[in-house]
Amino acid sequence: MRYPETLDELIEYFKLLPGIGRRGAERMALAMLEWDENRLRNFGSVISALPDTVGNCPECGAIAPKGECCEICSDLRRDDSLLCVVENMTQLAAVEKGNYFRGRYLVLGGRISPLDGEDGSSLNIPLLQKKAAAPEVREVILALSSDVEGRATAAFLAELLQDLPVKITRPALGLPAGANLSYADGATIAAAFSGRTDI
Amino acid sequence: MRYPETLDELIEYFKLLPGIGRRGAERMALAMLEWDENRLRNFGSVISALPDTVGNCPECGAIAPKGECCEICSDLRRDDSLLCVVENMTQLAAVEKGNYFRGRYLVLGGRISPLDGEDGSSLNIPLLQKKAAAPEVREVILALSSDVEGRATAAFLAELLQDLPVKITRPALGLPAGANLSYADGATIAAAFSGRTDI
Numbered sequence: 001m002r003y004p005e006t007l008d009e010l011i012e013y014f015k016l017l018p019g020i021g022r023r024g025a026e027r028m029a030l031a032m033l034e035w036d037e038n039r040l041r042n043f044g045s046v047i048s049a050l051p052d053t054v055g056n057c058p059e060c061g062a063i064a065p066k067g068e069c070c071e072i073c074s075d076l077r078r079d080d081s082l083l084c085v086v087e088n089m090t091q092l093a094a095v096e097k098g099n100y101f102r103g104r105y106l107v108l109g110g111r112i113s114p115l116d117g118e119d120g121s122s123l124n125i126p127l128l129q130k131k132a133a134a135p136e137v138r139e140v141i142l143a144l145s146s147d148v149e150g151r152a153t154a155a156f157l158a159e160l161l162q163d164l165p166v167k168i169t170r171p172a173l174g175l176p177a178g179a180n181l182s183y184a185d186g187a188t189i190a191a192a193f194s195g196r197t198d199i
Numbered sequence: 200m201r202y203p204e205t206l207d208e209l210i211e212y213f214k215l216l217p218g219i220g221r222r223g224a225e226r227m228a229l230a231m232l233e234w235d236e237n238r239l240r241n242f243g244s245v246i247s248a249l250p251d252t253v254g255n256c257p258e259c260g261a262i263a264p265k266g267e268c269c270e271i272c273s274d275l276r277r278d279d280s281l282l283c284v285v286e287n288m289t290q291l292a293a294v295e296k297g298n299y300f301r302g303r304y305l306v307l308g309g310r311i312s313p314l315d316g317e318d319g320s321s322l323n324i325p326l327l328q329k330k331a332a333a334p335e336v337r338e339v340i341l342a343l344s345s346d347v348e349g350r351a352t353a354a355f356l357a358e359l360l361q362d363l364p365v366k367i368t369r370p371a372l373g374l375p376a377g378a379n380l381s382y383a384d385g386a387t388i389a390a391a392f393s394g395r396t397d398i
Binding site for chain 1: 201202203204205206208209212215216217218219223225226227229230231232234236238239240241242243244245246247248249250252253262263264265270287288289292
């Protein structure tokens with residue numbers, strides 16, 4: 001069974017998205033055929049307009065309306081002495097959800113991963129160096145993933161920033177809040193026990 | 200953390216797709232920001248062009264290039280004496296994957312489902328009646344879902360077609376090919392045992 005050409009193209013595009021396989025892409029494309037004409041045209045133009053409407057904040061690398069600073073960088077109530085380094089917007093959004101951190105961010109735009117051909121040259125490292133060297137910054141929190149590549153990137157950045165008069169930290173490893181000990185993996189339990197605190 | 204407006208719109212559109220929740224939609228939208236400009240514009244125009252490029256086959260209701268017959272209806276080698284009724288394109292594609300059925304199709308475009316406000320008036324029932332009454336048709340296979348609504352729709356259609364000189368059948372219920380008995384649900388096992396065949 002062959003689909004009309006545009007439908008096939010649509011399926012191919014959907015397959016490029018994270019977490020979407022052949023079946024999911026087909027299901028999504030077929031569902032869209034039930035949509036009315038207006039909604040399809042609007043959806044299409046939102047996507048076509050992305051390059052003109054969405055860009056990166058020149059201050060921190062976060063996603064922002066094209067040519068503008070992001071919401072966080074333009075917020076004067078944020079604490080300029082804390083700089084949190086994250087890999088991407090998803091991590092930034094996660095930190096914001098914690099509702100605890102009120103400092104500034106730097107979005108690296110990835111991590112160093114030699115196997116994927118990412119040697120760091122496309123990351124926002126020069127911007128990080130500039131921001132971390134600003135006189136008001138007192139602490140840089142490296143909130144990268146705690147997998148191998150995230151840790152390697154954090155180690156690289158820590159070395160890069162070591163001569164600056166800033167404290168370099170990372171978020172604590174431990175048990176997730178509200179979690180049952182019996183579901184935690186060994187590495188998490190080890191980290192939680194080695195970092196145990198008085199009650 | 201607020202995203203730029205177009206990004207929010209994009210996320211809202213993705214959330215309308217089957218199987219996509221808030222998190223998945225966000226992940227997909229953020230991933231698309233890594234795409235180059237050309238790919239985004241092409242993706243957008245494929246979607247905008249859907250209403251002009253994809254339509255329904257006037258012969259069977261299947262998806263087809265706008266204003267054209269579908270591939271199956273225009274295939275002269277298909278068996279005109281067999282008519283298989285399916286709910287939608289996904290089911291049609293599944294039957295085709297079986298590589299066994301070589302007859303014609305009729306795509307209902309849904310099923311009767313009073314709870315969802317579908318009383319059958321938007322389904323391709325008139326087209327089914329016309330096609331089933333054609334002199335060359337000898338058997339109508341009602342290949343609808345075997346859940347409550349699918350069975351109710353099949354029962355309704357069987358009654359509707361009962362005065363025509365055609366045999367009305369449905370695919371066999373039973374164990375999936377290659378499946379382990381221990382994973383089958385009770386209803387399937389009951390169907391498989393009641394329909395048991397000699398070896």
